Amino acid sequence: MQEIPINTVTSPNVILELIYRLKVKDVMTTDLVTATKETSLREIQHIMRERQVTGLPIVMGKRLIGIVSMDDIIQALDKGYINEKAQDHMTRNLIVLEDDMPVSFAINYFDRFSYHRFPVLNKHKELVGMITNRDITSTLLVEINREIEELERRTSSSSMSDEMNGEIHTYSIMKNDFENAGFASTEIKKRLKKAGVMPHIIRRAAIASYELEMNLVVHSDGGELIAEYTPQTLQITARDSGPGIPNVDEAMTAGWSTASEWIRSLGFGAGMGLPNVKSVADEFAIESDMNGTTVCCSIKLQSDEEK
C-alpha cells in the first residue's frame, strides 16, 4: 500500500503539529450503530444498508466483543449462513485505537493494516467511537484550512508592519497631568492594531507604554515617551529631566513605591510599574541620576512563540 504522504518527518511543522495535537477523539464518529452477539447477520446486513456503514461493532453493554464487516456478510451470503448469529462469525481479533492517542497513530494504523475502520476505546476499555479514513481526511481539511487562514493573516500583518518601518512618535508628558494620562499609550496601541500586530503582543506593548507613561506623570518633573517602530520591534523610551531615582534596585522591586497617599488613592503607586515593564519587554534597560531617568524597552512584534 502506498504510504500516506502526510505521515513523514519532512512534512511542514504546522502539519506535524496538527497530527500530534489532534487526538483520535477529536476525529472519530461518536454516533455509533452497534449490534449484539445475538443479532443475526441478516439483520446486520440490513442495518449496514440503512445506515450506510461498512462495518458494525458487536457490543455487550459498553464492551466491544467483535466486529462484523461487509466482507463477513459477503462470506455469509456465499456460504449460506446469513441467518446465523453474529457471535458465531464475527471477527474477534480486533485492532483498536484509544481515544487519547494522537491522530498520527490512526494514520499509521491505516497505513499498516488493511482495515477500513478501527473501533476506539476509552481508558476504561469502553467503546466510544469508530474512526475511518474519511473521518481523518475531513477533520484534517478543516484544521488545515484554519491553519492556513492564520498563516495568511500573519503574512499580511508582517507586510503591514513593514509599512510602519522607521516611524518615530514622540509624546511629551507633563508632571501630574492625570487628565491626559494614557493618551500616548492609547496612540501606540492604535498604531499597532492598525498594522495588524497580534493581540497578545499589543497587550504587552500597552502594558509597557502605560506603566512608563504613568511613571512620567506620577514621579518625574515631566518628560517624553518615544515610540520607534521597525518591522520587527517596537522600542519605547521614557526620558525625563529629573529628579532621578535614588536607588534603581529598590525601584525595580515589586511593591516598592515612593508614591504619595493621594497618588495611591487613585490606584497608582502600587510599586508594580517598572517590574511590570520589565516582565513584558523582550529587552529592558534603565539609567538614572540626578539629571533624569531613561528607561528603554523593546518588544518584538512578530513573536515566534507566546511569551
Next chain:
Amino acid sequence: MQVKDLAALEGFVTQTMENGDDSVLDAYAGDLLSDVMGNAPSDSVLITIQAHKNTVAVASLAGIKAIIICNQRSTPPDMLQAAKEESIAVFTFDGTQFEASCKVACLLGKVDARKG
C-alpha cells in the same frame, strides 16, 4: 454573555453603554491600576472603586469591556465621556465589590450551585 446582560443585574445602574452587544468572557476585581493592567483578562468586566478617567484608559488598553463602580461612588462626567469615546460601558452599584463580583460570577456561570 454580553455587556447588556450586566445592565439587567439587580442594583446595577447604567451610566453609559455604547457597546451593549460586546461579549464579556471574564471578570477582574481590583483597585490597583497597575495590577489591573497586568492581570485583567481581555474581554472582561472590571469591578473596582476607582471612579476616574484613568480607569477608562487602563480598561481601554487592557481590552476591558465594562467597568462596575462599587460602594456608592459617583462617576465624574469626564470619566463617562472618556468611556463613551472608548466604547466601554460603566455601571454603578451601591453594594461592595464582593457583592458585585458574586452577581457577575453567577452571570458568567463561574459559580457552581453547590448542594446544601
